[in-house]
Amino acid sequence: MFDLNPFHLENASLLHFLMLQGAAILAYLIFRERFKQQLGRLNEKYQLLQAELDAREIIEPEVEEVFSSAPGRDDLKEIAGVNTKVEAILNGVGIHTFTQLANTPITTIRRVLAEHGPLIYTDDPVTWPKQAWLAAEGRWDELRGWQEQMRKGVYTDFQPTLLL
Incomplete structure (x- = not known):
């Protein structure tokens, strides 16, 4: 070589x-x-x-600007993932009804929860406005069905059926 x-x-x-x-x-x-x-x-x-x-x-609105004053209170614990402590925090910032929760941006909800300390909630807050919308509309059967799917681990984005 x-x-x-x-x-x-x-x-x-x-x-x-x-x-x-x-x-x-x-x-x-x-x-x-x-x-x-x-x-x-x-x-x-x-x-x-x-x-x-x-x-x-x-531009993210201040928490107080998001909420309009609506009479009465709803039981926000009907929303999957909202427990007593979370409901107290939401009530403390002015969210008392399903309509107010449905109209609240998800980023505002997350910011409010983060500012008030570590909490344990079972479901992602991203679903809370949609659940609150169903509750505000009185569509409890659809809400319960969607919550049951989420509990089973099958998360599908809610597609509302239009009532004619």
């Missing part, structure tokens, strides 16, 4: 080792520079995206 030491030099192994070391160092330096350039480009892109995100104004 071919001889690694064609001239039978005494230090050929050392020379080969040094050449490999030199090649490894050279490759390290080249790729380190490429990485720095790539990191710089990504940082610039991140800065642009961050500036664009900061420029966008996210």
